[in-house]
Amino acid sequence: MTGTILKATNLTRHFGGGGFLSETAPVRAVDGVSLDIRRGETFAIVGESGCGKSTLARLLMRLLAPTSGTVEFDGAEVTTLEGNRLRDLRRDMQFIFQDPFSSLNPRLTVGRLVGEPLEVHRPDLSARQRREKVAELLTQVGLLPDHMSRFPHEFSGGQRQRIGIARALASGPKLIIGDEPVSALDVSVQAQIINLLGDLGRDLGLTLVIIAHDLAVIRHMSDRVAVMYLGKIVETGPAAEVFDSPRHPYTQALLASIPSPETRSEGRKARVQGEMPSPTAPPPGCRFHTRCPHAQEDCRTVEPKLEDPGTGAHPVACHHWQGIAAATGAQAVPKPRNETAEARFALYRAATEGARLEKTKKTETT
Ligand SMILES: Nc1ncnc2c1ncn2[C@@H]1O[C@H](COP(=O)(O)OP(=O)(O)OP(=O)(O)O)[C@@H](O)[C@H]1O
Ligand code: SF4
Numbered sequence: 001m002t003g004t005i006l007k008a009t010n011l012t013r014h015f016g017g018g019g020f021l022s023e024t025a026p027v028r029a030v031d032g033v034s035l036d037i038r039r040g041e042t043f044a045i046v047g048e049s050g051c052g053k054s055t056l057a058r059l060l061m062r063l064l065a066p067t068s069g070t071v072e073f074d075g076a077e078v079t080t081l082e083g084n085r086l087r088d089l090r091r092d093m094q095f096i097f098q099d100p101f102s103s104l105n106p107r108l109t110v111g112r113l114v115g116e117p118l119e120v121h122r123p124d125l126s127a128r129q130r131r132e133k134v135a136e137l138l139t140q141v142g143l144l145p146d147h148m149s150r151f152p153h154e155f156s157g158g159q160r161q162r163i164g165i166a167r168a169l170a171s172g173p174k175l176i177i178g179d180e181p182v183s184a185l186d187v188s189v190q191a192q193i194i195n196l197l198g199d200l201g202r203d204l205g206l207t208l209v210i211i212a213h214d215l216a217v218i219r220h221m222s223d224r225v226a227v228m229y230l231g232k233i234v235e236t237g238p239a240a241e242v243f244d245s246p247r248h249p250y251t252q253a254l255l256a257s258i259p260s261p262e263t264r265s266e267g268r269k270a271r272v273q274g275e276m277p278s279p280t281a282p283p284p285g286c287r288f289h290t291r292c293p294h295a296q297e298d299c300r301t302v303e304p305k306l307e308d309p310g311t312g313a314h315p316v317a318c319h320h321w322q323g324i325a326a327a328t329g330a331q332a333v334p335k336p337r338n339e340t341a342e343a344r345f346a347l348y349r350a351a352t353e354g355a356r357l358e359k360t361k362k363t364e365t366t
């Protein structure tokens with residue numbers, strides 16, 4: 001089945017402030033986001049720390065109520081769901097957390113951790129059938145059925161994230177949202193988990209929404225991407241297009257600042273020059289104008305809309321993207337994939353090839 005599975009319209013979430021007597025301005029974490037996520041695709045949301053990615057994810061999952069705007073899942077409005085219908089939504093949409101160390105209850109065995117969602121969402125299964133299902137899920141994520149009796153602390157970070165993925169798969173979801181699902185892991189382990197998610201997405205026909213700082217990760221695995229800045233989407237389109245022909249100066253700056261494999265393993269994140277303004281007082285006009293090297297007078301007063309230019313290009317919220325590209329040519333557009341990023345892409349490609357070979361070998365010998 002194709003078409004839209006998840007649709008957000010003008011989604012807004014403000015925190016604090018805003019009351020009649022309040023003296024503080026609200027934090028505009030998400031400020032008028034509209035997007036369509038298609039069934040079976042991998043959709044990525046990228047942007048600097050604090051731009052509103054996690055808040056958006058929680059709004060999409062209905063873990064957080066919006067200040068305004070709507071979310072539709074599978075054609076039904078979910079912002080007002082309660083009771084059984086909300087439970088059904090929890091079954092269909094699952095979350096993978098960033099930190100595999102704190103997201104699993106250390107007192108529960110892997111069997112209990114993965115079996116819990118089955119108890120809630122598959123009450124028809126007997127205890128024995130549930131154990132069989134847990135064994136199947138563990139195998140699906142590259143663990144062993146024997147791991148069922150062990151506790152989370154007995155596993156490595158990558159293995160714990162696999163347990164988290166098995167737990168997310170247990171209810172038989174249609175869509176999984178991963179909020180920085182690999183950023184707490186070593187780079188080599190990241191590649192394995194990313195490939196696992198990609199394989200599961202394809203094999204099970206899942207829709208994946210992946211949030212990451214790491215553009216090399218995103219480029220490797222996503223079909224389409226949305227770039228967020230200060231609570232808004234500033235550019236969106238097919239990942240290959242956005243990465244190879246970034247139009248928004250912010251996307252260009254993000255791509256130019258991808259950290260190298262060495263600095264990434266030290267935990268460094270992509271960093272654009274200048275400070276991101278506070279989301280309590282976003283700049284008027286274009287929110288990026290305080291950091292944009294191409295800002296002109298109108299950028300300070302008129303807000304650019306995220307519009308499809310209708311010229312075969314993807315939607316971008318910048319008054320001057322055509323002028324920037326035409327006037328300065330390739331010179332002004334930072335090379336989207338710098339050398340260090342290339343090294344990262346190569347790493348992921350190699351890991352994918354390795355995994356495929358392993359799979360082929362296994363299939364040939366069984
Ligand atoms: N519960 C809350 N109360 C007040 N402010 C919040 C709350 N949750 C998030 N914020 C603020 O909203 C903004 C967006 O936060 P969010 O966590 O969504 O960003 P993010 O893009 O996920 O950042 P990171 O990449 O660091 O995870 C930030 O300024 C944050 O401080
Ligand atoms: S609208 Fe103006 S300030 Fe904003 S990104 Fe475009 S050129 Fe820069």
Ligand SMILES: [Mg+2]
Binds near residue numbers: 053054055179
């Ligand atoms: Mg976050």
